[in-house]
Amino acid sequence: xxxxxxxxxxxxxxxxxxxxxxxxxxxxxxxxxxxxxxxxxxxxxxxxxxxxxxxxxxxxxxxxxxxxxxxxxxxxxxxxxxxxxxxxxxxxxxxxxxxxxxxxxxxxxxxxxxxxxxxxxxxxxxxxxxxxxxxxxxxxxxxxxxxxxxxxxxxxxxxxxxxxxxxxxxxxxxxxxxxxxxxxxxxxxxxxxxxxxxxxxxxxxxxxxxxxxxxxxxxxxxxxxxxxxxxxxxxxxxxxxxxxxxxxxxxxxxxxxxxxxxxxxxxxxxxxxxxxxxxxxxxxxxxxxxxxxxxxxxxxxxxxxxxxxxxxxxxxxxxxxxxxxxxxxxxxxxxxxxxxxxxxxxxxxxxxxxxxxxxxxxxxxxxxxxxxxxxxxxxxxxxxxxxxxxxxxxxxxxxxxxxxxxxxxxxxxxxxx
DNA sequence: TGACGTCAAGATCCG
DNA sequence: CGGATCTTGACGTCA
Numbered sequence: 001x002x003x004x005x006x007x008x009x010x011x012x013x014x015x016x017x018x019x020x021x022x023x024x025x026x027x028x029x030x031x032x033x034x035x036x037x038x039x040x041x042x043x044x045x046x047x048x049x050x051x052x053x054x055x056x057x058x059x060x061x062x063x064x065x066x067x068x069x070x071x072x073x074x075x076x077x078x079x080x081x082x083x084x085x086x087x088x089x090x091x092x093x094x095x096x097x098x099x100x101x102x103x104x105x106x107x108x109x110x111x112x113x114x115x116x117x118x119x120x121x122x123x124x125x126x127x128x129x130x131x132x133x134x135x136x137x138x139x140x141x142x143x144x145x146x147x148x149x150x151x152x153x154x155x156x157x158x159x160x161x162x163x164x165x166x167x168x169x170x171x172x173x174x175x176x177x178x179x180x181x182x183x184x185x186x187x188x189x190x191x192x193x194x195x196x197x198x199x200x201x202x203x204x205x206x207x208x209x210x211x212x213x214x215x216x217x218x219x220x221x222x223x224x225x226x227x228x229x230x231x232x233x234x235x236x237x238x239x240x241x242x243x244x245x246x247x248x249x250x251x252x253x254x255x256x257x258x259x260x261x262x263x264x265x266x267x268x269x270x271x272x273x274x275x276x277x278x279x280x281x282x283x284x285x286x287x288x289x290x291x292x293x294x295x296x297x298x299x300x301x302x303x304x305x306x307x308x309x310x311x312x313x314x315x316x317x318x319x320x321x322x323x324x325x326x327x328x329x330x331x332x333x334x335x336x337x338x339x340x341x342x343x344x345x346x347x348x349x350x351x352x353x354x355x356x357x358x359x360x361x362x363x364x365x366x367x368x369x370x371x372x373x374x375x376x377x378x379x380x381x382x383x384x385x386x387x388x389x390x391x392x393x394x395x396x397x398x399x400x401x402x403x404x405x406x407x408x409x410x411x412x413x414x415x416x417x
Numbered sequence: 418t419g420a421c422g423t424c425a426a427g428a429t430c431c432g
Numbered sequence: 433c434g435g436a437t438c439t440t441g442a443c444g445t446c447a
Contacts, residue, residue: 022442
């Protein structure tokens with residue numbers, strides 16, 4: 001059982017994907033960007049290994065214009081060794097990586113040109129995974145596509161287009177239900193017919209349940225039948241509704257109570273859960289810690305070191321409660337811990353509590369900073385208290401200080417995200 | 418023709 | 433000048 005996250009790692013330096021616009025699309029630029037992106041990928045993989053995250057989706061942005069004729073670079077050859085080194089880390093750690101072309105890769109389009117580009121895009125994704133040397137359990141997730149006024153016909157077109165895809169694509173391709181057009185029931189029908197593993201997405205299914213009823217456990221059980229031995233463990237997507245956005249929008253963070261309720265119903269050793277959530281790795285660690293019974297409290301102390309100044313900023317009351325909660329070193333009060341963190345995140349910070357947190361962070365620099373820096377901090381906090389400066393400006397300054405004085409404890413903090 | 422979603426590049430504004 | 437903030441780009445479907 002693995003829990004993971006998609007594409008980007010938040011709050012970790014040098015993990016960003018860079019790209020360029022069409023008008024800057026030149027080989028030299030590509031080489032520079034790909035080099036940067038492979039470094040970022042490696043940093044994300046390293047981070048995942050350090051944090052026990054063994055399920056990860058690699059961003060499609062790894063190679064700029066990777067599936068476009070604009071990029072004719074032999075990037076697989078040029079960066080062969082880099083791919084190999086990163087692939088080795090993935091394989092040796094037992095990490096399972098996947099990819100997921102976006103909503104614009106449409107294999108069943110009536111437009112032949114669109115379908116052809118979609119197939120090329122799938123080839124691009126396969127090439128990345130092949131370069132990394134990952135096995136057939138390393139999947140590429142795809143949606144069925146559009147409806148075009150005739151779903152039967154659109155499904156038939158998906159079928160015929162699928163049949164002529166390369167075997168290299170077929171051994172990795174898996175089909176996911178979407179929130180608009182193809183419900184999990186419809187996806188399953190096609191998946192069974194074409195022998196493609198089906199990925200159940202709980203939120204998509206809630207928004208687009210299709211005709212037949214059936215809950216999470218029912219559909220996961222049905223999808224399980226489409227996963228063969230060589231496909232690896234069954235994989236699902238899990239996300240939660242963002243209540244302040246439109247239906248189907250992913251939440252900023254995973255609400256732990258809601259997750260554990262779901263997990264309690266569906267969990268099994270041979271099921272992998274890919275989280276789709278805005279705060280990515282942060283929620284992944286939260287969920288991993290929460291389902292690990294009897295982990296050492298050190299795991300929570302590590303989490304506390306990342307959350308504490310953010311909690312202090314929003315809710316000094318929660319801050320004190322968590323400190324109390326973590327006093328008993330023989331306990332593992334993971335649920336209460338994350339509930340208190342969530343409570344703090346829902347609390348609006350006051351000017352006073354914000355300044356208090358800023359001063360706690362400043363404490364790291366009090367003795368090492370220059371006079372100019374001391375003055376700057378004083379001025380910034382005064383301005384903030386008078387409403388003449390934003391909290392983000394003060395925090396940006398504190399972050400630069402943390403970088404300059406290499407305060408790793410602070411650099412790992414969620415306070416700056 | 419614009420909304421949809423996603424992210425960063427690119428442009429512009431501000432002190 | 434640097435940092436913060438707004439706009440654009442790249443993709444295909446659908447109203």
